[in-house]
Amino acid sequence: MTDDDGILNKVRPHGFTPEEVRDFEIAIDRINRVIAVYSAQYHERRDDPVAVTLLRAEISRWVRMQESLSPGDQERVAAIRREGEAIIREARGRSAPWHPGESRRRPLGDDIPSELAARPPLARSSLEAHLYMDLHPCACGETRFDRASVVEELPGGDLARRYTGRCPSCGAEREFVFSLPQEPQDLETGEIRYGDAEPSELLDAGEWLWVADSYARLVPPQPHRLPEPDRRRARTLLASAAAAIDEVLKLIPPGDDRVPQGAVRSRVGAPVYLREPGRFRAPRLIAVRDAYQSALRLFG
Numbered sequence: 281m282t283d284d285d286g287i288l289n290k291v292r293p294h295g296f297t298p299e300e301v302r303d304f305e306i307a308i309d310r311i312n313r314v315i316a317v318y319s320a321q322y323h324e325r326r327d328d329p330v331a332v333t334l335l336r337a338e339i340s341r342w343v344r345m346q347e348s349l350s351p352g353d354q355e356r357v358a359a360i361r362r363e364g365e366a367i368i369r370e371a372r373g374r375s376a377p378w379h380p381g382e383s384r385r386r387p388l389g390d391d392i393p394s395e396l397a398a399r400p401p402l403a404r405s406s407l408e409a410h411l412y413m414d415l416h417p418c419a420c421g422e423t424r425f426d427r428a429s430v431v432e433e434l435p436g437g438d439l440a441r442r443y444t445g446r447c448p449s450c451g452a453e454r455e456f457v458f459s460l461p462q463e464p465q466d467l468e469t470g471e472i473r474y475g476d477a478e479p480s481e482l483l484d485a486g487e488w489l490w491v492a493d494s495y496a497r498l499v500p501p502q503p504h505r506l507p508e509p510d511r512r513r514a515r516t517l518l519a520s521a522a523a524a525i526d527e528v529l530k531l532i533p534p535g536d537d538r539v540p541q542g543a544v545r546s547r548v549g550a551p552v553y554l555r556e557p558g559r560f561r562a563p564r565l566i567a568v569r570d571a572y573q574s575a576l577r578l579f580g
């Protein structure tokens with residue numbers, strides 16, 4: 281076993297207990313559903329200025345709740361889940377059948393009234409867009425769907441790509457919209473890169489580290505000695521892990537030496553950060569990235 285393998289093996293998986301992560305995911309799902317309920321009411325009651333004001337305030341409150349919730353916050357997770365379920369129950373009792381898949385549409389801007397939504401987040405490459413969709417499963421847990429896509433023009437004149445398809449497990453309609461880069465990017469070099477020098481808008485640093493860990497874990501020891509096609513697969517995994525660590529490094533603010541905790545809020549990313557904040561320091565990230573690249577060089 282080489283030193284490189286030793287370092288690879290030290291990359292630890294993320295994680296709270298499975299129960300904490302599950303409860304957190306349920307609470308996030310309830311928040312999304314509540315936002316969908318209020319958004320539908322907002323559109324129904326556009327002509328009622330009092331209702332519009334109240335609903336806007338409620339939608340903002342639930343969006344902020346989603347942004348600030350952490351899996352370690354077990355009491356808040358439970359309270360949000362209770363409050364959300366009561367709102368969803370009440371809405372169900374008085375409206376048309378409600379389709380759970382709709383509440384999981386991403387990005388979040390798609391669920392909230394267009395006046396409140398910013399432009400869709402930028403996908404610097406299709407690789408990055410697909411990674412984002414992989415990280416945001418259907419309400420039923422399925423990540424796959426037929427990802428047909430069209431390019432369309434946004435109100436401001438910028439271009440966006442809309443991915444749509446039906447969940448193969450529960451039949452819900454899935455939909456994601458991403459802004460496209462102003463300038464076409466040169467990502468077709470054959471190497472795995474998720475974007476250019478600009479940091480990601482889609483994934484936070486915790487999600488990128490989780491992605492890197494997930495790929496690296498699948499690389500067997502001595503990967504350059506494997507027979508084809510396992511060797512090629514291992515090389516792709518390692519290159520993807522190194523590229524994902526590069527993305528974590530891009531999310532360190534200029535002049536800083538670590539990713540700030542406040543910048544990691546996603547369902548997948550927050551547990552990675554809270555479990556081991558030291559992994560988000562630049563020197564440690566660079567050491568891990570260099571270990572992956574040394575292992576890659578052994579492939580010749």
Ligand SMILES: [Zn+2]
Pocket residue numbers: 418419420421422447448449450451452
């Ligand atoms: Zn589904």
